[in-house]
Amino acid sequence: MESLKVELKAKIIEVLNLEDISVEDINDNDPLFGEGLGLDSIDALELIVLLDKNYGIKLTDPKDGKAIFQSVETMAAFIAANRKK
Amino acid sequence: MVKTYINGVGSISAQKTFEGDFLEEIISNESENVIYAVQPSYKEVIPPASIRRMSKGVKMGIFTSNKALKEACIEVPDAIITGTGMGCVEDSDKFLKAILDNKEQFLTPTSFIQSTHNTVGAQIALGLQCKGYNFTYVNGAVSFESALLDAKLQLETSEANAILVGGIDETTQHTLDLYRLVNFIKNEKDQPFSVLNSNSKGVVFSEGSNFFVLENQQKTSSYATLEAINFFNELKISEVGEFICSFLDSNGIKIETIDAIVLGNNGDTQFDDYYTIASTLFSKTPQVYYKHLSGEYNTASSFGFWVASKILKNQLIPSAVKMNDLTKDNYTYVLLYNQYRGKDHSLILIKKC
Numbered sequence: 299m300e301s302l303k304v305e306l307k308a309k310i311i312e313v314l315n316l317e318d319i320s321v322e323d324i325n326d327n328d329p330l331f332g333e334g335l336g337l338d339s340i341d342a343l344e345l346i347v348l349l350d351k352n353y354g355i356k357l358t359d360p361k362d363g364k365a366i367f368q369s370v371e372t373m374a375a376f377i378a379a380n381r382k383k
Numbered sequence: 384m385v386k387t388y389i390n391g392v393g394s395i396s397a398q399k400t401f402e403g404d405f406l407e408e409i410i411s412n413e414s415e416n417v418i419y420a421v422q423p424s425y426k427e428v429i430p431p432a433s434i435r436r437m438s439k440g441v442k443m444g445i446f447t448s449n450k451a452l453k454e455a456c457i458e459v460p461d462a463i464i465t466g467t468g469m470g471c472v473e474d475s476d477k478f479l480k481a482i483l484d485n486k487e488q489f490l491t492p493t494s495f496i497q498s499t500h501n502t503v504g505a506q507i508a509l510g511l512q513c514k515g516y517n518f519t520y521v522n523g524a525v526s527f528e529s530a531l532l533d534a535k536l537q538l539e540t541s542e543a544n545a546i547l548v549g550g551i552d553e554t555t556q557h558t559l560d561l562y563r564l565v566n567f568i569k570n571e572k573d574q575p576f577s578v579l580n581s582n583s584k585g586v587v588f589s590e591g592s593n594f595f596v597l598e599n600q601q602k603t604s605s606y607a608t609l610e611a612i613n614f615f616n617e618l619k620i621s622e623v624g625e626f627i628c629s630f631l632d633s634n635g636i637k638i639e640t641i642d643a644i645v646l647g648n649n650g651d652t653q654f655d656d657y658y659t660i661a662s663t664l665f666s667k668t669p670q671v672y673y674k675h676l677s678g679e680y681n682t683a684s685s686f687g688f689w690v691a692s693k694i695l696k697n698q699l700i701p702s703a704v705k706m707n708d709l710t711k712d713n714y715t716y717v718l719l720y721n722q723y724r725g726k727d728h729s730l731i732l733i734k735k736c
Binding site for chain 1: 431432434435436485488489490491492493496
């Protein structure tokens, strides 16, 4: 689980081009949207593609996203439970 | 007739033109067939949250428009008009590559959203919260001139009082590879590269962004007045003289009235004859060239316009851009002539104010 979180943080930084932010700067429970990393709706779409492309998870109901994308912790837990690759 | 004043300028080019005195520090190039724009620190102008999604062209456009607006003391212009030959090609490349690499799946929105030609104008408007007229011209090597003409017409018909006008183009590896394949870019073996007295085909390619604030009022910051613009898609070499003379005639000006001619010589021997004709026509006039400093790109003429504006404001032709040894005590009229690959011929006339 820990290695998945580190991997996920690195992918988020890469995909969202978060300049000046390193893996160490993101805490597992930091909110991804609003406060914390300050991501927005376009980033949410990028994260949905990230899940599909890297872990084979397709989000069919957009409402699920709010809970899944709360933090790296919640994302990693969802990936661990649902990953297909 | 309402006059069009150039009241603010901003430039990013292969020279350090975003700061400092007028072409005081020169980076000379004879060995690279592609030269990249010298980048400023964008963090002072663009919020970090926005900057991460922006391609080089968008960043250059926002930075230079900001500089031009500040100089003209304009917070929000009435209109934003941009010209670009290739648009936001960096994001277009990314988006198209993602389609191929991922077999048309997993397409992300950011590159797609930012891949359109009008992204620069749109991002400037978003940053300024400018809800006025916003238009982007994509007309090859007269894209910038088209934007200038639109702005001039709008000022003359009192549709607007202050207009932000700019020319922007960025390079990407894939586009450069394609240009190399079709020999638009000079071959490595043809070094040293020269713009004047060249003996090889193709050009030294580059990128840049040059923005200007055009207004219907003179200010202390004014550089010059924009008197006239004309462009023509295709001309035979034998027609260039007539193109220039009839332009001057229609503006009631003789060849000897022009105090400096700014030529777009780019060192491509296939099309140098156009410039030779223009140069011969103005053999008794101080001549200026600039593409040895800026490189060639679809909106490189906007860099020429920046050079010409600076010449009139400073009443000085820097030695780095002198094509001949002629000088004048006063520079009142400056004419710019540009063409790319025998097409997109443009003439711009500006006057000291």
